[in-house]
Amino acid sequence: MNSPEGARTWPRWRGLAWVLLAIWILAATTAPAPAAESEAPLRLGLPVNCRLGEDCFVQQMPDIDPSEQALDPLCGRATYQGHDGWDIRVRSLKDVDRPSPVIAIAEGTVARTRDGVPDRIYDRVQDGDLKGKECGNGVVVEHAGGLVSQYCHLKEGSIAVRPGTRVGKGDSLGSIGASGLAEFPHVHLSVRRDGQRLEPLTGRLLDAAGEQCGDTTRSLFEPSVRDALTRSTSAILLIGLTNAPPESSSLVRSGDPPVPTISEPVIAWVWAINVEPESLFRMRLVDPDRKTILNFETKSLEGRKATYVAYVGGKHALREGSYRLQVDLVSDGQNVRSTVRSIFIGP
Template sequence: MIKIHKLAALVMALSVPWTAPLAAQQLELPIDCQIGQDCFVQQFPDMDPSEGAQDPFCGKASYDGHKGLDIRLRSLNELARNVAVVAAAEGVVLAVRDGEPDRLVIDEETRDAVRDKECGNGVVLRHGNGLETQYCHMKRGSVAVQPGDKVQAGDRLGSVGASGLAQFPHVHLTVRRDGSEVDPFSGRNLTRGCDAEGDSDASLFEEKLRSQLSTNDVQIIDFGLAGAPLDYDRLTVEGAPEEPRTTSPGIVGWVWVINLKPADILSISIVAPDGTLFSEGESKPQDRQKADFTFYAGRPGQPLPGDYRVEVAVIRNNSEIMSGTKTITVSE
């Protein structure tokens, strides 16, 4: 993963009105979506002050120097939905930036293009009591507030985008207390290290959100059937591939996951319209954590019409820990 994230670059020295202190356990979700359905927790702050990375739960769902929480959409084509980035609490707008293009950082050229603007289009809010929140990677032209504006929790700040140093469309939330970054889930300073027990007594998030935001484990973010082998780069940009037709060169089952753990295996089975097993396959056990991973398996040959069932699963230590099933109609 990319290991640079200069979030402080957006902050400006502005004089803004005082706002009410933000009490503990008061942050709301900074994005208008359903966690685990149409948006997903991808990465957490890095709690390891040395080289390497640990998420707040002592896992690997982070990268070295990452300062905040990333909640993602699946692909760039979902930017058209204009999913709202919203204020996590009452506050005053301290700084904004807009006008940066939405594009994925995929090489040195695109990385150099966002140097010193890694946050992309974003907003900084001051909440009083020494707390600030920062929202990064918003869609170009979507920022809806100006410095000095007062906002309430849930007010729209802009739309989810992929501006700045982004490898997928998402909102990046950084929380600062007295100028130092803190993990909003645990309330711990990022220099204090992780907590394998996941203690949330000092969490800045509302209690109802903590279970949704506490998973650093693998998640299936999409799966289905295609008429040809999967292209991951196109998946990240365009989303789910076109479903197979009777004129397709074959049928391929595919599954897309995030935060796949070492030794995890992905399995795919396709059941034909007559109930027989059409195809099945398993990935090799993974040798390390994979932030993003796709696997596909299928069979060549123009398919017959009918309803095909695709079944996917994540297997760990010979046990199925997560699964999904869809029925997809193949027609002419």
């Protein structure tokens, strides 16, 4: 304000400001610290009760790069533009049939829930019928210190809490499903503090975490969870023998395809996620006499694959008996994952 009147009032206003400042300093030195700051920092747990890397898997992380690029908190590409949560998946809709509990990452109070959205896999162009329900069946929990956690895509009919329910860390909220906009069955965990999106592994605001990828020193997760989430997300989901080339869209719906009979052609296959460029798969099949009848190496991948299916087949059928299939994921010449399965081929 530049008016002469404004200039005249300035000295009096300044005096008042000093008085206010003195009162504020007095208040700041005598008032107790806010409750949130006096509490121990939250140590967040996983949002699922499952064995990570064995029966559940990190498929995608938040995108911490505010630009057009997508970058995950570990400086990798296990994310996509604008994704704001951690996606922990089970293999297929078959796994949704048995409960995989979604659990509270810390104690708190349930603020909101939604149920009634069917579980289905979306892997094609959408018709918009999910507008506003992309999260599917979900739960929102409020914790100490202005922290809020949200859990999406729960199984229809599985929500075990209601608004106002007090939950402890690890308490069940529902079960993993594929409700809402889900390309695979999973729980999407997102975290906010005071309304701002937070990346819990780096402990930084989501849109400001880009330059801090790989730094988990301020992680909000408890150390064992932080360590588990810091490991590579490359995983072999399933391997097997079947009678026709398997497709990822049917694997995610129906799980394991049928095993061939002795009169059918045999195809050895592997279904994997987050496969890095220049990786390859080695597939080895051993017959009931322990003789190696297949030793195959896929071509090394040019680009990264969020989900990947590789297979090799022979026209001739196998004889009855128990076979042993081993598939290795090889990266930089090293076996980074290995899975073995015994399969009986019958009449």
